[in-house]
Amino acid sequence: MSSPIPILRLRPALWGTVIIAVLLFVGMLAVRSGGTASAGRTYTVFLVNVMLVISIQVFIGNSGIVSFGHVAFMGVGAYTTALVAIPEALKTAQMPDLPTSIASLQLGFFPALLLSAVLAALVAAIFGGGMVRMTESTMAMATLALLVVAHTFFQNATTFTRGGLGLAGIPARTSLGLATLIAVGFALVGRLYKESRSGLRLRATREDALSSASVGTNVVGVRYGSWILSGALMGAAGSVWAQNVIAFNANQFYFAITFSLLAMLVVGGRSSVTGAVAGAAVITFMTDTLSRVEQGVRIGPWELPRITGTVQFAIALLIIVTLILRPEGIFDRWEVDDLVRRVVDRVRGRTRAPAAAVPPVPELAAVAPAEPVAEAPIALEGRDVVKRFDGVTALAGVDIDVHDGEILGLIGPNGSGKTTLLNVVSGVQVPTGGRVELRGEDITGWPAHRVTARGLSRTFQNIRLFSELTVRENVEAAAPADAGEAEVEDVIAWFGLTSVERQKAVNLPYGVQRRLEIARAVIRRPSVLLLDEPAAGMNESESDELLANIRRIRSVVGCAVVVVDHDLRLIMKLCDRIQVLDQGRTIATGRPDQIASDPRVVEAYLGAGSPAA
Amino acid sequence: MSPSEFVQQLVNALSLGSIYALLALGLSMVYGILGMLNFAYGELVTIAGYTMLFLTTQLDAPFIVVALGGILAAGLASVLMELVAFRPLRNASFVSLLFTSFAVAQLIQGAFRQAVSVRARGVPVPELFDEAVQLGSIRISLLSIITASIGAVALVTLTQFMKRSRTGVSMRAAAQDFTTARLTGVRANRVISLAFLISGLLAGIAGVLWIARTTSVNPATGFVPVVQAFIASVIGGLGNLRGAVIGGFFLGTLEVFLQATLPGSLLPYAQATSLLIVVAILYVRPQGLFGQRAVA
Numbered sequence: 024m025s026s027p028i029p030i031l032r033l034r035p036a037l038w039g040t041v042i043i044a045v046l047l048f049v050g051m052l053a054v055r056s057g058g059t060a061s062a063g064r065t066y067t068v069f070l071v072n073v074m075l076v077i078s079i080q081v082f083i084g085n086s087g088i089v090s091f092g093h094v095a096f097m098g099v100g101a102y103t104t105a106l107v108a109i110p111e112a113l114k115t116a117q118m119p120d121l122p123t124s125i126a127s128l129q130l131g132f133f134p135a136l137l138l139s140a141v142l143a144a145l146v147a148a149i150f151g152g153g154m155v156r157m158t159e160s161t162m163a164m165a166t167l168a169l170l171v172v173a174h175t176f177f178q179n180a181t182t183f184t185r186g187g188l189g190l191a192g193i194p195a196r197t198s199l200g201l202a203t204l205i206a207v208g209f210a211l212v213g214r215l216y217k218e219s220r221s222g223l224r225l226r227a228t229r230e231d232a233l234s235s236a237s238v239g240t241n242v243v244g245v246r247y248g249s250w251i252l253s254g255a256l257m258g259a260a261g262s263v264w265a266q267n268v269i270a271f272n273a274n275q276f277y278f279a280i281t282f283s284l285l286a287m288l289v290v291g292g293r294s295s296v297t298g299a300v301a302g303a304a305v306i307t308f309m310t311d312t313l314s315r316v317e318q319g320v321r322i323g324p325w326e327l328p329r330i331t332g333t334v335q336f337a338i339a340l341l342i343i344v345t346l347i348l349r350p351e352g353i354f355d356r357w358e359v360d361d362l363v364r365r366v367v368d369r370v371r372g373r374t375r376a377p378a379a380a381v382p383p384v385p386e387l388a389a390v391a392p393a394e395p396v397a398e399a400p401i402a403l404e405g406r407d408v409v410k411r412f413d414g415v416t417a418l419a420g421v422d423i424d425v426h427d428g429e430i431l432g433l434i435g436p437n438g439s440g441k442t443t444l445l446n447v448v449s450g451v452q453v454p455t456g457g458r459v460e461l462r463g464e465d466i467t468g469w470p471a472h473r474v475t476a477r478g479l480s481r482t483f484q485n486i487r488l489f490s491e492l493t494v495r496e497n498v499e500a501a502a503p504a505d506a507g508e509a510e511v512e513d514v515i516a517w518f519g520l521t522s523v524e525r526q527k528a529v530n531l532p533y534g535v536q537r538r539l540e541i542a543r544a545v546i547r548r549p550s551v552l553l554l555d556e557p558a559a560g561m562n563e564s565e566s567d568e569l570l571a572n573i574r575r576i577r578s579v580v581g582c583a584v585v586v587v588d589h590d591l592r593l594i595m596k597l598c599d600r601i602q603v604l605d606q607g608r609t610i611a612t613g614r615p616d617q618i619a620s621d622p623r624v625v626e627a628y629l630g631a632g633s634p635a636a
Numbered sequence: 637m638s639p640s641e642f643v644q645q646l647v648n649a650l651s652l653g654s655i656y657a658l659l660a661l662g663l664s665m666v667y668g669i670l671g672m673l674n675f676a677y678g679e680l681v682t683i684a685g686y687t688m689l690f691l692t693t694q695l696d697a698p699f700i701v702v703a704l705g706g707i708l709a710a711g712l713a714s715v716l717m718e719l720v721a722f723r724p725l726r727n728a729s730f731v732s733l734l735f736t737s738f739a740v741a742q743l744i745q746g747a748f749r750q751a752v753s754v755r756a757r758g759v760p761v762p763e764l765f766d767e768a769v770q771l772g773s774i775r776i777s778l779l780s781i782i783t784a785s786i787g788a789v790a791l792v793t794l795t796q797f798m799k800r801s802r803t804g805v806s807m808r809a810a811a812q813d814f815t816t817a818r819l820t821g822v823r824a825n826r827v828i829s830l831a832f833l834i835s836g837l838l839a840g841i842a843g844v845l846w847i848a849r850t851t852s853v854n855p856a857t858g859f860v861p862v863v864q865a866f867i868a869s870v871i872g873g874l875g876n877l878r879g880a881v882i883g884g885f886f887l888g889t890l891e892v893f894l895q896a897t898l899p900g901s902l903l904p905y906a907q908a909t910s911l912l913i914v915v916a917i918l919y920v921r922p923q924g925l926f927g928q929r930a931v932a
Contacts, residue, residue: 089731153919160730164870167652167863278859282742289735342739343721350728370804428916449850571653 031498031584039360040214043300044207047073048118051203062198065311067235070202071264072303077213078256080248080299083288085222087229088159091164091281092150095173096254098145098276100139100261102332105190106183108135108266132196136262145259147251155246170281176275189272197267205263209256213296214358216252220504225249226294227489227500232367234487236450236471238480238501238543265511274365279335283310286338290345292352297359302352309341310334356491399427401464403448403479403551405418409456410443411412411608417443419607420457425551425583432598433587436627439604441587442484445553462550480549482540484556484587490529494520494539497528501543511546517579518542534565538572545576551583552576558590566590570597597618603627637898640774645781651780653888654787655842657863660872661794662838664880668811668830669831674731676717676740679861680710680836684843685853689759699762704849706824707840712838715829741858748855756854759847781808783845790841791881794834798877807831811875860907867914872926879926886925887914 029370054066079093106114106121114126121612130138154165177409178186216222220363225245228235232242265271283306291302313334345352405423409416418440425431433441446452448459450471459467461477489497498511515524518538523531528539544552554573558566570593577584588594594601599620603611605627611618617623637645659677666674684706691702721740725733765779776828798804808828810817818824839861846861868887872879890910898906918924 087731089734137737150915153915157918158874159923160667160874161870161918161924163673163734165915166643168915171863172908172911175905179904278856282738284932285735285738288731294801333750335748336750337743339739339743339746341745343736346732346736346739350725350732547871578808 027060032223035358035360036211036214036218039297040207040211041360042359042363043210043297045122046209047206047300048185051199052054053201062509065307067197067199067202069207069269069303069307070199071197071260071267071302072284072287072307073206073210074255074260074263075207075284076291076299076303077296078253078260079284079288080293080296081213081216081256082253084294084296084299085217085229086223086246088164089163089244090253091163091285093253093257094276094281094284095169095256096143096147097261097264097280098173098177099143101257101265101271101276102177102184102190103139103142103258104135104265105193105271106261107138108194108196109190109192110194113420116187117190117192118182126186129371132201132266136259139262140255140259143261144255147254147257149558151247151250151254153493155243155250156413159293168491170277173348174273174277177276182348184273186273189270191270193269195263195266195269197263197508201265202263202433209260210296210300210333210361212256213299216249217296220499221248223496225502226496227492230489230491231487232437233451233471234483234489235500237451237475237483237487239472239475239503239547240500241470270383282335283338289342289352292349292354292356294351294356295354295358298352299572301354306338307355309337313337322569364546399429400462401460402429403585404460405448405457406459407457408444408447408454408459410447410452411455416607417455418447421604421607421609423448423587423602427550427583428577428581429600430577430584430586430598432594432601433585433604434589434591434594434601435604435610438606439503440607441604442555443606443607445481445555445585445587448474449479449553475547478550479553480547480551481553482537482544482557484559486540488503488528488536488540488543491527491608492533493498493525493527495537495608497539497543498546502546503548506546506548514542514546517544533560537561537569539574541572545580548580549582551585552580553585553587555587556589557586558593561590563592566593570595573597638728640772641776641896644656644726644776645892647776647780647784649892650885651783651787651888652892653885654784654791655861655884656864656868656888658787658790658838658845660868660880661791661877662835662842663862664836664869664872664875664877665807665831666835667812668695668875668877669807669814669828670722670733671730671814671875672722673730673737673866673874674717674722674827674835675734675737675862676721677737677835677839677865678858678860679741679744680714680839680858680862681843681846681888682726682748682853682855683713683860684710684840685759685857686752688844689757689853692760692927694901703844706844707769707837710838710840710843711833714839715833717748718828718832720872723899741862745858752855754855756852758852759849759886761851765848779848783848786841786845790838794838803830807834808877811877867911871914871917871924876924879924882925890914 029293048065058066075097082088083092104124108130109117111126111129114121134461150169154162157165177184217226222353224235224240227238228240228242228245236242282604287302287306288299289302290305292298293301314347324437349355393432403425405421406423407420408418409420410418421440421444424443433444435441443452447454450469450473451467457467458465461479464477466474474561489500492500495511495515498515502511515521518541519541520535522541523535528536531539536626541557543553557573558569561569573584573586574597576582586594586597598615600612601615602609603618603624610627611621611624613621663674663677665670672798686707687709688702691697691705697705717740721736722733724733725736728736730904765782767778768775769778798808806817806822807827807830809820810822817827842861852856860875864887868883869880870883871886872883887910891906894906894910898909902909
């Protein structure tokens with residue numbers, strides 16, 4: 024997926040990284056000028072932890088799926104670096120069976136880092152292909168399996184790893200200054216990814232995978248991309264780590280380190296790059312202080328960063344307390360630049376616009392009058408569409424035709440198959456039988472994101488916004504790849520959402536949420552727009568405004584519209600044509616006046632003997 | 637593999653499988669009701685192990701008392717865990733709950749490391765367990781038979797409880813749709829505590845059987861059982877109780893037969909291989925073998 028970064032998202036990303044960079048450099052200078060050698064070592068460990076945690080954050084933070092398996096990639100990176108960086112004599116002494124082609128390899132810091140990243144990405148690509156298809160809890164378990172499998176491999180592939188005995192003699196090339204630079208690089212990559220189009224789309228899948236697909240996101244694809252990027256970063260971080268600890272063994276890539284890295288992520292705030300840095304700081308310095316207090320737990324001739332009982336205990340308590348007080352971590356979803364902006368706003372006395380002050384959708388001068396559309400080409404066509412669920416037939420062979428520029432109303436009693444029909448034509452569900460065509464192209468059984476990419480957009484009966492993203496991000500996450508900033512702003516302004524564009528969608532009042540969901544569908548520039556009960560829960564004046572708005576969408580975007588609703592007053596006024604479903608079959612189609620007087624409709628819809636609406 | 641060898645391995649598979657089935661069932665029950673993966677579940681096995689250690693070495697109790705003590709301790713610890721650590725986070729996200737249980741696991745491990753020792757301690761088990769039964773040409777370890785029978789009894793008892801008793805039915809309802817179950821008058825806190833109690837008792841039974849096989853306990857004892865339980869319940873479809881049992885037996889069988897058939901040089905990879913096979917199955921059926929069809 025091509026991912027141009029809109030200018031607007033680049034600026035906060037750069038600002039945030041600059042602030043983090045300044046903090047890291049100030050810390051580095053302070054340690055270098057005033058600190059002891061051991062303070063310098065601790066600071067380097069902290070910087071390496073920053074790299075490791077940001078690598079994990081790229082996947083967990085943006086996708087919302089927990090991975091216990093990332094230490095496997097760190098191991099791949101560390102072993103790769105050891106195998107290409109240990110001096111040849113030391114290598115052959117430790118691993119006599121090593122193929123000479125590997126034994127004679129001698130790579131510098133950056134070539135080793137790059138190779139580690141590439142191999143880790145490769146391993147991630149191989150194992151991830153299946154995992155990213157799973158549900159979030161299943162995938163969490165599969166990553167645990169990955170950790171166990173990788174650990175088994177590191178322990179037993181002794182020709183290359185020397186298992187539990189470990190490898191030593193890696194050149195100590197991770198200097199304090201270099202580590203600071205690389206850590207800043209990781210923060211930049213993490214933040215740029217988060218703000219990129221793919222990153223934003225992935226964050227939207229975290230909120231709602233189904234509606235992500237319905238705004239054109241290939242959910243499996245963006246998850247896979249971030250998984251591989253995250254694996255590559257983890258491999259690179261593992262390389263830096265190896266060149267800092269200079270000796271390690273297979274048992275280090277297991278539970279203890281997984282636990283402490285995840286602790287950093289959770290305590291700092293898993294959705295935020297700033298949080299990852301903060302978490303790494305808190306846990307690293309806590310670990311360091313506690314081990315100093317504890318002393319005496321030093322194994323082997325090297326100083327290995329080992330986690331002792333007390334430290335583990337303290338970290339566990341810290342996680343529990345943090346999660347009770349701040350369930351999403353210290354920084355929650357906020358980055359450091361968000362906080363700076365908030366403080367600046369407060370100082371300048373700017374306040375957030377109350378959501379209730381959202382203006383109605385501005386009136387446009389002219390709305391194209393309803394023209395006869397029967398001659399217009401067919402935009403969406405369904406033939407003999409059947410859908411069965413475990414013995415229940417929801418659609419028993421329905422035809423549907425929507426012409427360009429037409430507004431088609433779809434009505435029928437509850438359970439008549441209206442929503443199922445929308446689901447089947449929009450790719451949310453696969454039809455059991457029949458054929459669906461969009462502008463002459465057979466789209467039967469296509470996944471939702473492909474259908475959306477061909478110009479069909481929809482909303483959902485129960486609003487499905489990306490709740491924790493802002494109004495603007497909701498629209499941006501849905502924008503087609505070639506849509507610019509100006510187009511996003513136009514749509515936001517058109518729907519009267521400019522004053523609330525920085526608020527989280529979940530905090531908007533109901534009516535405004537409905538409006539945002541339609542805005543999100545409109546930014547796709549659909550040729551067919553499906554609206555599932557857009558007037559649900561609206562009073563008469565709101566429903567009148569909606570009616571004007573739908574007409575306006577039709578004339579501005581030039582799309583065909585299919586509206587499902589129970590508000591017959593709205594449907595009768597709005598639609599050019601109405602199709603009535605009952606028990607999975609079409610019982611009538613025609614102009615509103617024809618439908619209103621059709622006895623079959625009156626009987627099915629209102630019950631026999633009722634007066635017409 | 638000769639026929640007699642096959643029968644021996646089959647009994648081993650049933651025995652290991654029933655331990656995994658019990659573990660997966662306990663895990664799945666909590667998942668079904670709360671939608672949470674309890675990572676600290678393996679620590680219940682550890683707690684059962686240390687209780688057994690304490691009862692045998694300090695009090696010199698007979699093994700039946702030791703076993704019951706281990707089971708009860710695990711059940712109690714499970715209920716306490718929920719009250720102290722999970723209840724304050726009742727409405728937190730799946731990820732927050734997962735991490736909390738992860739932290740609780742580390743806390744308990746840390747406690748044992750501090751209070752007892754980092755090293756493994758031997759847990760004496762009756763010599764009876766080492767004996768084998770000779771049936772014609774087939775030799776079957778007595779422990780395997782005992783394990784498989786106890787596993788079967790526990791599973792049947794639980795099934796009957798869930799099917800016949802009022803409490804069991806309300807728990808099955810809660811596992812399928814907790815919100816609706818609450819609307820029909822099922823009391824949330826009671827059902828949740830009870831789910832943790834049953835889940836803990838199951839972990840306790842599995843733990844006692846596990847310790848009887850390994851005859852030792854250390855602070856990290858719970859790790860392998862919890863991983864296997866996770867995997868088994870994922871195969872069966874998370875939250876699906878029948879699926880969890882089948883998943884457990886499937887995983888046990890897979891592991892035993894891989895152990896028996898893999899060449900010596902690949903033996904260390906037996907567990908890893910079975911995990912890879914499971915992941916491959918999930919590739920084809922991401923929702924597990926019985927996922928989405930909520931049948932208890």
